[in-house]
Amino acid sequence: MALPATQMVPDTPKLAPAPLGDWWDDVQWAVALSLLDAVLAPVVATGDARIEQQKKSKAAPDDRLQFDRSSFKTLPQAEFDAAVARTRAAFVTPPDASVIVECLADRASDNPNFLMGIRRTLNGVPPKDKKVLGGLLTMLSGRVGALALTGYYMPVQNQPVDVREKILQNWSRSWMPTLRKVSRMFQTLAQTSWTMSNTKFREVTGYTDFPKNWQPGPSFDYKFLQFGKDSTPAAADLETLDTDIVIVGSGCGGAVCAKILAAAGHRVVVVEKAYHYPQSQLPMPQNEGSRLLYENAGALATTDPAISVLAGACWGGGGTINWSVSLRTPDKVRQEWAEGQPGMSFLTSPAFDASMDRVCDFMGVNNVIENPSPSTAAAVDDEQSHRGRVILDNAIKLDFKAEALLQNTSGGKPHDDGHCHLGCSSAEKKGTSVSWLPAAAEAGAQFIEGFHVERVLFEGDDGTAIGGATASSIPHSTSDSGPKAVGVVGTWLSRDENGGVAGEKRTKKRVVVKAKKVIVSCGSLWSPVVLKKSGLANPQIGKNLHLHPCNFVNAYFDEETKPMDKGIITSICTSFEDLDGQYHGPRIESTCMVPYAIMTNLPWNSSLDFKTAAMRYQHMDGFISLTRDRDSGCVFPDPITGQPVVDYVPSALDREHAVEGVIGIARLCHAAGANEIRAYIAHTRPFTAATKADSNTNRDYKKDDPAFEAWVEEVRSAALSASPLWGGWNVATPFASAHQMGTCRMGDDSGQASVVNPRGQVWGTQGLYVADASVFPSASGVNPMVSTMAFADWIANGIVKEMSAN
Numbered sequence: 001m002a003l004p005a006t007q008m009v010p011d012t013p014k015l016a017p018a019p020l021g022d023w024w025d026d027v028q029w030a031v032a033l034s035l036l037d038a039v040l041a042p043v044v045a046t047g048d049a050r051i052e053q054q055k056k057s058k059a060a061p062d063d064r065l066q067f068d069r070s071s072f073k074t075l076p077q078a079e080f081d082a083a084v085a086r087t088r089a090a091f092v093t094p095p096d097a098s099v100i101v102e103c104l105a106d107r108a109s110d111n112p113n114f115l116m117g118i119r120r121t122l123n124g125v126p127p128k129d130k131k132v133l134g135g136l137l138t139m140l141s142g143r144v145g146a147l148a149l150t151g152y153y154m155p156v157q158n159q160p161v162d163v164r165e166k167i168l169q170n171w172s173r174s175w176m177p178t179l180r181k182v183s184r185m186f187q188t189l190a191q192t193s194w195t196m197s198n199t200k201f202r203e204v205t206g207y208t209d210f211p212k213n214w215q216p217g218p219s220f221d222y223k224f225l226q227f228g229k230d231s232t233p234a235a236a237d238l239e240t241l242d243t244d245i246v247i248v249g250s251g252c253g254g255a256v257c258a259k260i261l262a263a264a265g266h267r268v269v270v271v272e273k274a275y276h277y278p279q280s281q282l283p284m285p286q287n288e289g290s291r292l293l294y295e296n297a298g299a300l301a302t303t304d305p306a307i308s309v310l311a312g313a314c315w316g317g318g319g320t321i322n323w324s325v326s327l328r329t330p331d332k333v334r335q336e337w338a339e340g341q342p343g344m345s346f347l348t349s350p351a352f353d354a355s356m357d358r359v360c361d362f363m364g365v366n367n368v369i370e371n372p373s374p375s376t377a378a379a380v381d382d383e384q385s386h387r388g389r390v391i392l393d394n395a396i397k398l399d400f401k402a403e404a405l406l407q408n409t410s411g412g413k414p415h416d417d418g419h420c421h422l423g424c425s426s427a428e429k430k431g432t433s434v435s436w437l438p439a440a441a442e443a444g445a446q447f448i449e450g451f452h453v454e455r456v457l458f459e460g461d462d463g464t465a466i467g468g469a470t471a472s473s474i475p476h477s478t479s480d481s482g483p484k485a486v487g488v489v490g491t492w493l494s495r496d497e498n499g500g501v502a503g504e505k506r507t508k509k510r511v512v513v514k515a516k517k518v519i520v521s522c523g524s525l526w527s528p529v530v531l532k533k534s535g536l537a538n539p540q541i542g543k544n545l546h547l548h549p550c551n552f553v554n555a556y557f558d559e560e561t562k563p564m565d566k567g568i569i570t571s572i573c574t575s576f577e578d579l580d581g582q583y584h585g586p587r588i589e590s591t592c593m594v595p596y597a598i599m600t601n602l603p604w605n606s607s608l609d610f611k612t613a614a615m616r617y618q619h620m621d622g623f624i625s626l627t628r629d630r631d632s633g634c635v636f637p638d639p640i641t642g643q644p645v646v647d648y649v650p651s652a653l654d655r656e657h658a659v660e661g662v663i664g665i666a667r668l669c670h671a672a673g674a675n676e677i678r679a680y681i682a683h684t685r686p687f688t689a690a691t692k693a694d695s696n697t698n699r700d701y702k703k704d705d706p707a708f709e710a711w712v713e714e715v716r717s718a719a720l721s722a723s724p725l726w727g728g729w730n731v732a733t734p735f736a737s738a739h740q741m742g743t744c745r746m747g748d749d750s751g752q753a754s755v756v757n758p759r760g761q762v763w764g765t766q767g768l769y770v771a772d773a774s775v776f777p778s779a780s781g782v783n784p785m786v787s788t789m790a791f792a793d794w795i796a797n798g799i800v801k802e803m804s805a806n
């Protein structure tokens with residue numbers, strides 16, 4: 001039955017059942033849950049009826065995880081009432097006090113979805129780390145270990161929830177880096193899962209999973225190749241496919257290559273390890289979206305684990321979940337990349353301009369308008385979100401440089417949709433999965449989803465051996481000839497009988513795609529891992545990882561900010577982008593306000609503080625200080641799982657730069673009249689101004705507000721304090737990265753410090769190319785989609801020329 005258009009909602013795909021969590025035993029889980037529960041401890045007033053009720057209600061009989069689930073954190077009635085009143089006073093339209101009281105009294109571990117979320121996230125943590133953490137949990141479950149690590153004889157899981165909360169607070173300031181890390185890890189896990197699953201949070205904030213008046217745009221009718229559906233799964237023989245060019249990865253690099261090479265008349269097969277979700281299934285709710293559209297089910301972090309690493313892993317890759325920022329590579333970065341290497345001079349030549357023009361023209365990207373007409377200027381103005389305005393309007397007061405970013409999605413109409421981080425239903429702007437890949441299909445390209453490439457095949461390897469090709473390790477050679485790539489091998493996993501990805505009946509096959517040329521476009525996390533697993537020995541593979549590390553700031557305003565309205569990023573401030581004369585430094589951008597994205601890293605102080613901060617969501621603006629990093633880290637395959645491991649610690653210089661962006665954001669928010677500002681830097685208090693409700697004080701912006709300047713100094717010193725002996729407090733300061741770059745760097749140096757030559761061909765091989773953000777010689781400084789596509793255009797057109805010459 002057709003529903004009226006206004007009542008339509010996306011057809012959300014089902015997730016496979018959550019993993020059992022059998023990496024830990026029941027006692028270890030009990031300790032873990034008792035700590036996660038404490039991050040979000042139920043808070044009530046002394047004498048609240050819930051306290052007695054909870055004592056009477058027995059834990060469910062099948063509850064194997066025995067920890068104290070009967071205690072509350074209590075506050076004297078007056079103090080509790082004041083906290084509720086303060087929270088309500090922060091709203092223009094406050095919810096009933098009872099709704100806030102319920103949210104405070106909520107016990108996270110009562111919600112099965114909270115637990116499922118924790119298991120799904122932990123599933124992606126490397127086995128080695130889970131084992132170490134498991135050992136710690138075992139210690140905490142016994143008296144001796146508890147005494148050593150908490151100062152109490154009582155095993156942690158038997159402690160009342162307010163003591164567990166104190167233990168976590170103490171750990172966050174411990175002299176032992178491990179305890180600081182563990183404290184932060186539990187905070188992050190709990191905050192993410194709570195924000196995704198808590199119904200009381202939704203009642204208070206009114207957050208909904210889907211945009212108002214949701215209407216799916218047209219979807220391209222993809223036909224993905226299928227294998228052996230009808231044969232018995234036992235048939236172990238390889239399926240083999242023949243083509244001219246196989247492209248691994250359907251993201252920004254792969255999609256552009258596919259269109260160019262197919263349009264040039266070559267037979268092209270694009271393979272992608274993840275799956276396609278049509279517009280009718282987008283956007284997804286937070287839990288489904290983060291698991292189905294992101295790398296490692298949305299749970300990838302650096303080994304530290306101070307940096308959350310976000311990368312698209314779905315049909316269309318990062319293009320499918322991008323935030324619509326389409327910026328050309330800055331001239332200063334192009335000059336740096338071109339410098340000193342003759343073969344790299346194309347980067348400052350009209351040829352690379354032409355590559356950028358072609359990709360921008362194809363997508364209708366045009367973010368600079370010279371002398372806008374009044375109507376265009378008004379349209380741009382109308383696209384600004386509240387936080388976009390905070391940047392633009394207050395930059396003037398502070399003498400900062402800022403500009404509007406044209407979204408120009410929807411063919412000139414504003415794209416008022418904050419949900420695109422979890423997939424975009426509209427299909428109106430021309431990106432990877434709505435334009436480049438369909439154009440490739442129309443030119444004859446074939447596609448395989450659910451196909452995880454294990455390694456590149458070189459002459460003599462027919463793909464029958466399972467596992468890496470380490471036996472035939474290919475020594476690093478500086479020539480641009482060597483063993484010839486002849487295809488790829490990997491595992492294909494079909495959809496289930498309902499066409500979804502949650503069922504158990506799915507066909508698994510090993511598949512070989514034979515090709516004359518192989519293009520690896522797996523993104524900066526996977527491309528080096530695939531090359532290493534293919535036996536390539538160049539030590540540069542996986543090095544030079546740039547992340548554009550981001551520190552967050554949020555601010556609260558008296559007025560509603562309507563966080564999900566308008567585009568995600570509608571303006572930027574560039575005053576700090578060049579702090580060292582070499583174009584390193586942060587750019588200030590507004591950020592995505594999907595609740596888990598902004599609240600996962602909110603520095604935790606106590607359950608009460610976190611819950612009341614989260615509840616004021618409709619008055620919140622989030623920003624990032626996105627740093628063009630001078631220094632780098634690396635990526636390598638986990639020896640057990642084969643997944644990419646990301647080893648990256650922001651350097652002192654990059655941290656110094658990042659915090660100047662944080663302070664710049666705080667200044668903009670202060671100038672905009674924010675009543676509270678939180679820098680996401682460990683151990684900094686929020687800056688609070690008088691709220692409207694507190695007083696009638698004039699909150700007109702004063703340039704040299706001493707209270708604010710004192711807070712700024714606290715933030716700066718907290719961000720930079722580091723005790724080298726103990727790893728520094730900074731381990732607890734969160735960063736995030738949505739931009740991974742540079743791990744298969746391009747260079748004209750015979751592979752001394754590079755992985756591919758200026759045509760994208762892997763040094764020491766034939767017929768093997770890399771085309772994605774991993775070929776950047778260093779960080780792009782701007783959001784990398786357009787630069788990635790321009791490199792792909794350059795590399796693919798080079799291959800077209802090469803193939804027509806043969």
Ligand SMILES: Cc1cc2nc3c(=O)[nH]c(=O)nc-3n(C[C@H](O)[C@H](O)[C@H](O)COP(=O)(O)OP(=O)(O)OC[C@H]3O[C@@H](n4cnc5c(N)ncnc54)[C@H](O)[C@@H]3O)c2cc1C
Pocket residue numbers: 248249250251252253254271272273274310311312313314315316317318319321322323324325326327421451452453454521522523524526527530737738739740771772773774782783784785786788
């Ligand atoms: C939340 C978010 C928002 C962003 N917003 C913007 C923005 O607004 N503007 C901007 O410029 N940039 C943005 N970016 C960055 C942008 O998405 C990336 O820089 C860009 O997608 C990089 O392209 P790529 O080709 O290197 O890799 P990707 O686009 O990540 O594509 C790689 C693909 O390869 C697949 N793959 C990996 N390994 C294998 C394997 N072994 N076998 C088969 N397939 C494999 C992956 O699943 C993935 O789909 C955003 C990123 C994120 C995470």
Ligand SMILES: *[C@@H]1O[C@H](CO)[C@@H](O)[C@H](O)[C@H]1NC(C)=O
Pocket residue numbers: 150151163166167170
């Ligand atoms: C926290 O640390 C303080 C000071 O180091 C100590 O007095 C207190 O007992 C600790 N509390 C807990 C719960 O560990």
Ligand SMILES: *[C@@H]1O[C@H](CO)[C@@H](O)[C@H](O)[C@H]1NC(C)=O
Pocket residue numbers: 364366367369376406408411412
């Ligand atoms: C916006 O996009 C439309 C369609 O692609 C184009 O005609 C128009 O010129 C663009 N407007 C601006 C301001 O870039």
Ligand SMILES: *[C@@H]1O[C@H](CO)[C@@H](O)[C@H](O)[C@H]1NC(C)=O
Pocket residue numbers: 318319320321322323324409420424427428429430431432433434785
């Ligand atoms: C980026 O996302 C928008 C939707 O938010 C989409 O319309 C556009 O096609 C995407 N761009 C790319 C390059 O995939």
Ligand SMILES: *[C@@H]1O[C@H](CO)[C@@H](O)[C@H](O)[C@H]1NC(C)=O
Pocket residue numbers: 169605606685686
């Ligand atoms: C929490 O914040 C309050 C107010 O800023 C501060 O007094 C207190 O010390 C903080 N507690 C912890 C554990 O960080």
